[in-house]
Amino acid sequence: xxxxxxxxxxxxxxxxxxxxxxxxxxxxxxxxxxxxxxxxxxxxxxxxxxxxxxxxxxxxxxxxxxxxxxxxxxxxxxxxxxxxxxxxxxxxxxxxxxxxxxxxxxxxxxxxxxxxxxxxxxxxxxxxxxxxxxxxxxxxxxxxxxxxxxxxxxxxxxxxxxxxxxxxxxxxxxxxxxxxxxxxxxxxxxxxxxxxxxxxxxxxxxxxxxxxxxxxxxxxxxxxxxxxxxxxxxxxxxxxxxxxxxxxxxxxxxxxxxxxxxxxxxxxxxxxxxxxxxxxxxxxxxxxxxxxxxxxxxxxxxxxxxxxxxxxxxxxxxxxxxxxxxxxxxxxxxxxxxxxxxxxxxxxxxx
Amino acid sequence: xxxxxxxxxxxxxxxxxxxxxxxxxxxxxxxxxxxxxxxxxxxxxxxxxxxxxxxxxxxxxxxxxxxxxxxxxxxxxxxxxxxxxxxxxxxxxxxxxxxxxxxxxxxxxxxxxxxxxxxxxxxxxxxxxxxxxxxxxxxxxxxxxxxxxxxxxxxxxxxxxxxxxxxxxxxxxxxxxxxxxxxxxxxxxxxxxxxxxxxxxxxxxxxxxxxxxxxxxxxxxxxxxxxxxxxxxxxxxxxxxxxxxxxxxxxxxxxxxxxxxxxxxxxxxxxxxxxxxxxxxxxxxxxxxxxxxxxxxxxxxxxxxxxxxxxxxxxxxxxxxxxxxxxxxxxxxxxxxxxxxxxxxxxxxxx
Numbered sequence: 001x002x003x004x005x006x007x008x009x010x011x012x013x014x015x016x017x018x019x020x021x022x023x024x025x026x027x028x029x030x031x032x033x034x035x036x037x038x039x040x041x042x043x044x045x046x047x048x049x050x051x052x053x054x055x056x057x058x059x060x061x062x063x064x065x066x067x068x069x070x071x072x073x074x075x076x077x078x079x080x081x082x083x084x085x086x087x088x089x090x091x092x093x094x095x096x097x098x099x100x101x102x103x104x105x106x107x108x109x110x111x112x113x114x115x116x117x118x119x120x121x122x123x124x125x126x127x128x129x130x131x132x133x134x135x136x137x138x139x140x141x142x143x144x145x146x147x148x149x150x151x152x153x154x155x156x157x158x159x160x161x162x163x164x165x166x167x168x169x170x171x172x173x174x175x176x177x178x179x180x181x182x183x184x185x186x187x188x189x190x191x192x193x194x195x196x197x198x199x200x201x202x203x204x205x206x207x208x209x210x211x212x213x214x215x216x217x218x219x220x221x222x223x224x225x226x227x228x229x230x231x232x233x234x235x236x237x238x239x240x241x242x243x244x245x246x247x248x249x250x251x252x253x254x255x256x257x258x259x260x261x262x263x264x265x266x267x268x269x270x271x272x273x274x275x276x277x278x279x280x281x282x283x284x285x286x287x288x289x290x291x292x293x294x295x296x297x298x299x300x301x302x303x304x305x306x307x308x309x310x311x312x313x314x315x316x317x318x319x320x321x322x323x324x325x326x327x328x329x330x331x332x333x334x335x336x337x338x339x340x341x342x343x344x345x346x347x348x349x350x351x
Numbered sequence: 352x353x354x355x356x357x358x359x360x361x362x363x364x365x366x367x368x369x370x371x372x373x374x375x376x377x378x379x380x381x382x383x384x385x386x387x388x389x390x391x392x393x394x395x396x397x398x399x400x401x402x403x404x405x406x407x408x409x410x411x412x413x414x415x416x417x418x419x420x421x422x423x424x425x426x427x428x429x430x431x432x433x434x435x436x437x438x439x440x441x442x443x444x445x446x447x448x449x450x451x452x453x454x455x456x457x458x459x460x461x462x463x464x465x466x467x468x469x470x471x472x473x474x475x476x477x478x479x480x481x482x483x484x485x486x487x488x489x490x491x492x493x494x495x496x497x498x499x500x501x502x503x504x505x506x507x508x509x510x511x512x513x514x515x516x517x518x519x520x521x522x523x524x525x526x527x528x529x530x531x532x533x534x535x536x537x538x539x540x541x542x543x544x545x546x547x548x549x550x551x552x553x554x555x556x557x558x559x560x561x562x563x564x565x566x567x568x569x570x571x572x573x574x575x576x577x578x579x580x581x582x583x584x585x586x587x588x589x590x591x592x593x594x595x596x597x598x599x600x601x602x603x604x605x606x607x608x609x610x611x612x613x614x615x616x617x618x619x620x621x622x623x624x625x626x627x628x629x630x631x632x633x634x635x636x637x638x639x640x641x642x643x644x645x646x647x648x649x650x651x652x653x654x655x656x657x658x659x660x661x662x663x664x665x666x667x668x669x670x671x672x673x674x675x676x677x678x679x680x681x682x683x684x685x686x687x688x689x690x691x692x693x694x695x696x697x698x699x700x701x702x
Contacts, residue, residue: 009461012367014359015396045366085463087471093596097474100599108471110360110463110557112436115477117461120438123448126466130482131507150505156482206461245444248451267676275680303694311687325618328676329626329683336662336687337694343654346695 002073002099004086006111009206011042011083017109018049025076027053028069032060032166034083034229037207055081060167066095073104085113114205114231118159121202121212122233123245130156130236135177136163137170145184148234149192152264155237162230171228174201178220178232191263193217193234198258200233200246201225214250214257236261268324275331276312278351282338283308285349299346308338353424353450355437357462360557362393362434368460369400376427378404379420383411383517385434385580388558406432411518417446424455436464465556465582469510472553472563473584474596481507481587486528487514488521496535499585500543503615506588513581522579525552529571529583542614544568544585549609551584551597552576565601565608587612619675626682627663629702633689634659636700650697659689 003024005017013021021027027046036042043055062068063080072078086092087108096106119126130151133144144160151158162172178199185193195218203225204210215223237259238246247254283305290301315330341347354375356368364372372378378397387393394406413419414431423429437443438459447457470477481502484495495511502509513523529550536544546569554562554576566574588610589597598605634656641652662685669678692698 006463008463010367012365014363014365016361016363085467085471088477090476093471093474094592097596097599110468112357112359112461112463113467116436116464116467120436120444120459123444125441126439127483132478154501241445245448248448271676271680300694300696304691307694325622325679328679329622332680332683333687336684337691340655340688340691343658344650
């Protein structure tokens, strides 16, 4: 039997977990997914609660290989302790799959996870969060940046977990994380991470010295948030109860908190507004370029002009109705109608 | 001091929570956000661990009003116990905000939450989940349906929490929930919930009789999953490790699990493919309608035809590159270029 036992964000054993540990023949404790605090009292607590059982600390390679754990669990009762929720880490999930494939029974004692504790710590509603992402030391962080953008388009908040590597004693800090997002902004230019963008920082959640802060991206870059772990949130649209909670917990005025989502425009909106305007202006110039002699000639210029006007207006209307694809199609069509006159060599006018 | 103490999905107190309860003068226990099991041993456990402290069960109205809790917490040490994570419930968050506004200190002891336990229980990666939603007894569930659609467009999984109302002894079951999604499908027709859509059901997570199941929407409708609580997941694109985990845990073959996301097409894709084809066909007819005498005449038909072809191809290329807006704009423009010949009265051809 292989028990995955989560210690939660506050690294405290539950009565149920202690029961499980008492029944176990071997206890492994992996310490690489979350930094253990100095003077960690956990081993002593476990020892005294389990009549002196020994806790064996193991690293990433040991869990990824998993052979020793699986061998032990196939004949004995084994526990693998970890911080947070044990199944959030991919390696633990894979170990569980392999155990099941070999016919080794598994059991999971869930723990509180930073992903679920974070919304409450910040006064945000968990159903207003989109996909969460991890920021790593890698210089290119487009995946995270794109995830924030897609969440903001829906008005949703984004949780940014920051890479932690115990073996290298590396922890990505809030200011380095924000700098990476600024770098992506400089490359991709969606206009979502600016100096004044609201960023929330949750530090050491579950510990006695936990702290939350709200600041602009510019401020974050200049601030030291103390020892890790830290987690960031880029909020989207704030519900008024979220704004109130943030205000109460940070001591700032409720109006101080920017709505990051309001600055994010759908690409369709930018495109339709730009092309509709250009087409309307070009239409006026095309009409002016038309010689009086051609006005009632063989070719129906008026039919073209009318349709350019109608489809441009349709595009703007579709946009207001949220029908982005139809809006873009309409303004593209209007532009094509008008431009055909130039390609044919019928009219000369500038765009 | 107001302590919010979470019991986690397995309703087990941690050593830290017990410490907190021992220090408290009053202990409230709200039972409306999650159904307490029969023969709940929790009160006795608390009583014996805290030297006989009394636990007072309270309902929704009591917590929503909050006046008694806040009054007590302003002079004494108070705990509010709840299942799962205490801050996931909006009423608890609001109570915390009000306490802070009144100068009453608060502390949160997080618990494992169904939202974070669920991915691991199902072998899915938490970063592959989009926004989660709650399905209620209300007949119209468009919000949930739209959330599933938006998540599927990104290949993401959706957690569906099911409404629970203790006061009415009502718990929305998996088959009723799927029926509601089918009703939304019938109304909105995005093509995301079909008979063969893969649905995952997690029942009684955290309890000894927990169970997970994978079935098609059609099967779910006909199956009784036993006593609540249940939570559903509509998976999006499955990573191969997720597929393996699901296979190991449900005993089904890995290939059995459908990719719900593959059936979901972006509207842009449908639109560009349709209009590009139509424009190419119309272009061929336009070329055929052009009289030989006009081919090298005063008007540059060839210039128009070439550009219609180029912009249609551009549209399809932009689509492959994921540049949906540009793709739609290009095919719209190509269509307009060609159609102008008809509006002018130069050529007659069918679309």
